[in-house]
Amino acid sequence: MFSKILIANRGEIACRIIRTARRLGVRTVAVYSDADAEAQHRKLADEAVHIGPSPARESYLSGEKIIAAALATGAEAIHPGYGFLSENPDFVGAVEKAGLVFIGPSAGSIRAMGLKDAAKRLMEKAGVPVVPGYHGDNQDVGFLAVEADRIGYPVLIKASAGGGGKGMRRVERTEDFAAALESCRREAKSSFGDDKVLIEKYISSPRHIEVQVFGDSQGNTVHLFERDCSLQRRHQKVIEEAPAPGMSEAVRAAMTGAAVKAAQAVNYKGAGTIEFIADGSDSLRPDGFWFMEMNTRLQVEHPVTEAITGFDLVEWQLRVAAGEALPVTQEQIHIHGHAVEARLYAEDPAGGFLPQAGRIDHLAFGAGEGIRIDGGVIGGDTVSPFYDPMIAKVIAHGATRDAALDRLGSALGGTHIAGLATNRDFLRALSVDATFRAGRMDTGLIERDLDALLRKPEISEEVLLVAALAALEIDPQASHAEFRHWGEASRRVVLLADGESIERRVVFDEAGYRLIGGAAEARISGVSVGVPPSALPGISPSRGEIGRETASFTHSPPLRGRCREATEGGATTTGLTIAARTEQNGTSAHLTARVVITPTRVGKSVSVLLAGETFVFLHPDPLSGADAAHGGSGDILAPMTGVVRLVEVKAGDAVKAGDRLLVMEAMKMEHTLKAPRDAVVDAVLVAEGGQAEGGSVLVKLKDAADG
Known part of the structure; x- marks a missing residue:
């Protein structure tokens, strides 16, 4: 085993690799750009080396700087994570030329699978089923149009060097082919520097199912079963799960067998994923799936495979790269329960899923049995505009698929993020979507149901009352603060939500607080105020456990009021939990709300988490x-x-x-x-x-x- 490795990546995956390396007693070296000077992966690693300005091409994509950092710190090997240089065969060659070990496949394996058309010809020779299409070198427009007619519409034009959903066009009829081809080539040239394309039969109701494979230098190759990644938006994965719903043993045997055959065809070593497209119009069939591509690296969604098999794939990567054989045989790998993963991003679904950048004022994840959080940021950190805006991956494991999805929905419902727009509510809506829960999804589900998935919850008077108390800095327990010799205390409050102004009056009397001015009245009484562990000063997730709630806190006498969470980036965030008995429209119920208040230049931002829903308000300062x-x-x-x-x-x-x-x-x-x-x-x-x-x-x- 290595004594020290360098991690040529950042964010969530860098923190994930550090966690396993520390458990194995392997020291780690982080690299970081200007934008990541205060990033968690830099703080978690044993050593850190600055490698350049914020743009990736000047830092994380600079192989020379990364190799120099490894040599200068005495690292023996480089782990690429995913993205950046992880599938760059030239970088692999440079690493090995420098006398270092690349923790991943050989340059030859990466090259063999790097171009979609060449990879599919190779798979055909190896006996792996391939989608009907044209993968040759003739790129003449007229010739490709004839091939499209031969394959039969609809067809999919794909950039040969593509990835990430770019350089793809679906064409329904002959008349549209030439224009779609020209558009696809422009995007392919811009994105990949190569305008070569291939043409494939478009599969209606397609499901995206992939198989995790692993090989070692002794010639052993195994699979760790399949993952279903059909929940996608514009070819980007959103929620992944393992095993695939509706997978019979016959189909599993055919698909995993084809995946192992594909890996063996390129003498694959390390972690890899064989991606298939399957016909989801009916039940899965042994003859109804086809090879799409191979990802010659660790996948973002690898935790669901770890959850159902019990193995640490990063540990396997390190051991195989160090020359060890795979730790188990195929017969020793089994499925235990079901796992599902949701990718939590700083993005605005209501605004076209535009990436968000800025400070995360507050970040607390929902906990519970079977929940794992792989994250790269904590409250107070900044999401940079230079890189992928992933905040964390929320992984849930249960005995059954329903149990895993229930746990995922609960964890997302208990996750509170303030300061940036995120896709948390969107993910939670997906986790309870009836079609998805029934296992009848395909890659088009999100686009078809997008309006329903983006529907915002109604702002109730209860939510407004909680937000008003926080905005007005009223301590619900300190009733003497509103004492009057007669009558009732009343304060006006204005809250902005989604650009609309909401005006109410908060009234205090002997029975508690009530909100008036709307279509209904809300009242809370019997209030208690507490501070969640994640909102305590000086408390942050423990070293190596980014994203996990590990803090605990007791206070005697009971704490009243608010507690400062962090003072970073010029803003001091406060957080509290309000538990109360509520009355609205003649009904009474218990309420527990988590509230985060962050000052802005024009007032306060108030974020309320109630019943699993997040509501964000701006309380403008009337004196500003x-x-x-x-x-x-x-x-x-x-x-x-x-x-x-x-x-x-x-x-x-x-x-x-x-x-x-x-x-x-x-x-x-x-x-x-x-x-x-x-x-x-x-x-x-x-x-x-x-x-x-x-x-x-x-x-x-x-x-x-x-x-």
């Missing part, structure tokens, strides 16, 4: 006025991290106090920035559609007298 949107120098600053939706001025424009300059969208809410005084626009530093960090200068103003 125009000063909230500009600095003393006259610069207009971004009040929070968000997207610039509208720019209404340009350099040289004369503006009057109160004129709208631009509109930002953050946390699913629009905020208008206005001129604080009569002035002239000196410079506009943002463009429509661009991302702006909180506190950054958007527009510079100068007095008209300054010319």
